[in-house]
Amino acid sequence: MKFYIATDHAGFAIKEDVKEIVKNMGHEIIDLGTNSPDRVDYPDFAHKLSEKVLEDSGSFGILICGTGIGMSLAANKHKGIRAALCHDAYTAEMARKHNDANVLCFGQRVVGLGVAESIIKAWCESEFEGGRHATRVEKIEL
DSSP: OEEEEEEOTTTHHHHHHHHHHHHHTTOEEEEOOOOSSSOOOHHHHHHHHHHHHHHSTTOEEEEEESSSHHHHHHHTTSTTOOEEEOSSHHHHHHHHHHHOOOEEEEETTTSOHHHHHHHHHHHHTOOOOOTHHHHHHHHHOO
């Protein structure tokens, strides 16, 4: 899998660890910033990542801010992006299987590194089931 990753200042501290987790699982990851803990506006990074995921068919995104809420809200403004805010492995699994989510969001202030690793693992091990879920996903794309 190919991933793009972006954070704001509130997600910056965990970003390098998340990148290593993704690489160690055998996936590619491209860092879109931020590159310091200095205050930035999360929508700028959510929009940048969403555009990359839409341009690069089959790729995925990881967005991290303090809670994951702001990043998910901003990313979901893009038609074709299905950003899922996940707090544990189960929500990550269901986001992929039932919602065909293509952007994973979580909050550094909400999940620790161990939970983040389990979220990423569940995401990578899950695939969209299609079927009755495909009809529902189509209804998201108004």
